[in-house]
Amino acid sequence: MSEKNPRELFKERNQRVSDSIALKEPDRVPITPMAHFFASEVKGISKRDAMYHPEKLAQAAVEIFSPLNWDQVPPLITVFSGELFDILGMKVYKWPGAADQEQCLQDHQPFQFVEGEYMKANEYEEVLSDPTGFAIRKLIPRHFSNFKGISGFPPFGGIANTSTSQFLLPLSFGTPDGQKLLESIQNSVNAFFKLIGISNKYEKDMKKLGYPLQFFNVVQAPYDSVSEFLRGMTGAMLDMYRRPEELKKLLDIMVDTSIQAAIYLSKMVPSNKIVFIPLHRGAEGFMSFEQFETFYWPQLTAIMEGLIKNKLIPMPFFEGKYTDRFEYLAEFAKNHKGKVIYWFDQSDIIKGKEIFGDYACIRGNVPGSLLITGTPQQVENYVKKSIEGCMEGGGYIVDGGVSGIPDEAKLENVKAMTDAVFKYGVYRK
Amino acid sequence: MSNFKNEIIELNEDTVLKLLEEKIANNENPLMIMEEVKGAMKIIGDKFENKEYFLPDLIMSGEILRQIMEKVEPLLKESKKGETEKRGKVLLGTVEGDIHDIGKDIVKFMLDTNGFEVLDLGVDIPAHVFVENIMEFKPDVLALSGFLTLAYDSMKETIQKIKNEGLRDSIKIMIGGGTVDENIVEYVGADAFGDSAVEAVKLANKWIEV
Numbered sequence: 173m174s175e176k177n178p179r180e181l182f183k184e185r186n187q188r189v190s191d192s193i194a195l196k197e198p199d200r201v202p203i204t205p206m207a208h209f210f211a212s213e214v215k216g217i218s219k220r221d222a223m224y225h226p227e228k229l230a231q232a233a234v235e236i237f238s239p240l241n242w243d244q245v246p247p248l249i250t251v252f253s254g255e256l257f258d259i260l261g262m263k264v265y266k267w268p269g270a271a272d273q274e275q276c277l278q279d280h281q282p283f284q285f286v287e288g289e290y291m292k293a294n295e296y297e298e299v300l301s302d303p304t305g306f307a308i309r310k311l312i313p314r315h316f317s318n319f320k321g322i323s324g325f326p327p328f329g330g331i332a333n334t335s336t337s338q339f340l341l342p343l344s345f346g347t348p349d350g351q352k353l354l355e356s357i358q359n360s361v362n363a364f365f366k367l368i369g370i371s372n373k374y375e376k377d378m379k380k381l382g383y384p385l386q387f388f389n390v391v392q393a394p395y396d397s398v399s400e401f402l403r404g405m406t407g408a409m410l411d412m413y414r415r416p417e418e419l420k421k422l423l424d425i426m427v428d429t430s431i432q433a434a435i436y437l438s439k440m441v442p443s444n445k446i447v448f449i450p451l452h453r454g455a456e457g458f459m460s461f462e463q464f465e466t467f468y469w470p471q472l473t474a475i476m477e478g479l480i481k482n483k484l485i486p487m488p489f490f491e492g493k494y495t496d497r498f499e500y501l502a503e504f505a506k507n508h509k510g511k512v513i514y515w516f517d518q519s520d521i522i523k524g525k526e527i528f529g530d531y532a533c534i535r536g537n538v539p540g541s542l543l544i545t546g547t548p549q550q551v552e553n554y555v556k557k558s559i560e561g562c563m564e565g566g567g568y569i570v571d572g573g574v575s576g577i578p579d580e581a582k583l584e585n586v587k588a589m590t591d592a593v594f595k596y597g598v599y600r601k
Numbered sequence: 602m603s604n605f606k607n608e609i610i611e612l613n614e615d616t617v618l619k620l621l622e623e624k625i626a627n628n629e630n631p632l633m634i635m636e637e638v639k640g641a642m643k644i645i646g647d648k649f650e651n652k653e654y655f656l657p658d659l660i661m662s663g664e665i666l667r668q669i670m671e672k673v674e675p676l677l678k679e680s681k682k683g684e685t686e687k688r689g690k691v692l693l694g695t696v697e698g699d700i701h702d703i704g705k706d707i708v709k710f711m712l713d714t715n716g717f718e719v720l721d722l723g724v725d726i727p728a729h730v731f732v733e734n735i736m737e738f739k740p741d742v743l744a745l746s747g748f749l750t751l752a753y754d755s756m757k758e759t760i761q762k763i764k765n766e767g768l769r770d771s772i773k774i775m776i777g778g779g780t781v782d783e784n785i786v787e788y789v790g791a792d793a794f795g796d797s798a799v800e801a802v803k804l805a806n807k808w809i810e811v
Contacts, residue, residue, distance in 0.1 A: 278698075284699070284700050284749070410664060
């Protein structure tokens with residue numbers, strides 16, 4: 173291995189992953205762990221520092237990940253920017269060091285999602301008749317407190333009439349909130365492109381060392397978007413009973429816009445086709461099969477199909493357990509052979525291999541609990557068992573379960589996980 | 602089975618509320634109404650346990666219960682004596698550093714409907730707050746919740762502090778949450794972990810009956 177130059181290694185690693193997705197046997201099972209704060213934790217950088225100084229996180233990631241010989245390394249953007257959050261006046265997360273005291277956590281805490289009813293039950297009609305108008309006037313101000321001024325944006329009728337819109341537009345941004353909005357937009361543009369600059373530099377640094385990045389692109393299942401960013405978990409579940417038709421209409425609207433958003437984002441990094449789809453509230457235990465079939469799976473699979481049609485590679489992450497939903501996955505996989513990465517958390521991946529291994533590339537699922545509290549031997553045993561159960565015929569990629577490598581994982585366990593892949597995952601020398 | 606009870610079990614919100622109005626208008630004994638409601642909630646809990654019902658159904662039942670209580674509670678005020686005895690006390694909370702509450706709230710709901718007295722401390726609870734509440738509330742069971750992996754160490758510290766205060770032998774401790782599994786029980790020094798709210802009720806029942 174050591175005699176290959178980074179350019180060759182880069183190509184070889186990408187090929188290994190592509191082969192696995194396409195269900196061809198590569199030379200070795202690939203290993204592509206995701207991570208959030210793991211590298212910065214190992215280097216003793218606080219979570220607050222990592223969020224406010226992504227360049228420190230990038231440096232830690234290069235230092236910690238590059239000796240490990242992984243086939244793809246985690247992207248930088250899995251850790252959100254504290255600076256951008258402050259500028260937006262982010263209300264949907266709490267994080268260490270937030271300028272807004274209400275959102276502020278301690279330096280050692282990771283950013284955490286704030287459950288809320290960001291859209292009221294009686295606002296369905298408004299959303300369904302004018303989603304963009306609703307987003308501008310109601311949703312964005314609720315999600316981002318420094319963007320409150322956008323709620324004054326004049327309605328279509330006003331904009332359409334030039335003799336009034338010539339005054340309406342300056343008027344709507346002339347308020348104190350409007351002025352703050354303009355300033356916040358400009359600041360967010362600066363912060364965003366600074367962040368992208370750091371992320372691009374990280375990508376280049378990794379590439380120079382021979383490492384491709386895992387993904388840049390993210391979409392969500394429509395039900396998760398409604399549950400997390402609009403109605404809240406309780407609201408979205410009550411809507412299944414009280415407003416099932418309206419809920420379904422909203423979910424349907426989100427299918428096409430989610431595909432469009434992913435295509436748009438994919439243009440930023442055209443060489444990387446993988447689209448991460450973290451799944452939350454469709455898991456075993458959350459909803460019944462009937463509810464899953466009505467409100468979750470059809471809209472999610474419609475998005476995945478749209479991505480595939482546009483030559484993107486969906487990578488749903490099945491957080492929690494999905495073993496009892498394997499038949500649904502099998503049916504979709506059969507019709508989209510070798511086009512998707514199915515990343516599992518606590519599901520039984522060896523059973524998954526038996527059921528849909530001929531059609532689906534499986535990724536996962538070394539438990540976070542083992543990486544944090546287990547011994548290197550226990551980790552090795554787990555990876556060995558997974559590889560033996562899943563490697564046949566290609567279509568298996570090693571990673572952790574939830575969040576890949578958890579922030580608190582022991583480095584020796586992460587090394588054991590990696591070594592086990594090189595020890596047990598070889599198809600041919 | 603009465604129509605009212607049946608409609609609660611079937612989660613027919615509108616019908617339940619209409620029947621309730623009729624019962625109140627007919628001056629039915631509020632204690633009798635509550636008996637029916639309790640019976641219905643027990644069956645809903647069973648359906649959840651048998652995987653006939655899931656979270657949306659549980660949340661809907663909670664919403665129906667809330668609306669019933671709004672109407673019936675004022676009528677109950679005079680006849681407080683009718684309260685049935687609780688099965689045992691459970692102290693509950695999400696450990697320090699973690700602000701997630703979905704799993705914890707479901708556990709609370711299930712323990713409540715199964716007749717336990719539950720004190721829910723909320724989220725991001727430091728070890729010393731758990732200790733103070735063990736001294737004051739004197740629970741039979743402590744239930745620690747956490748979604749993030751950082752919760753492992755918070756659970757460990759909490760249980761260590763309970764040990765240091767000489768309180769460990771007075772309680773049984775269960776842990777649960779998204780990333781908690783059997784690997785964690787020994788690490789933090791708990792007695793057991795529960796994979797679901799149903800498991801939490803089973804554990805509490807087992808421990809309190811002994």
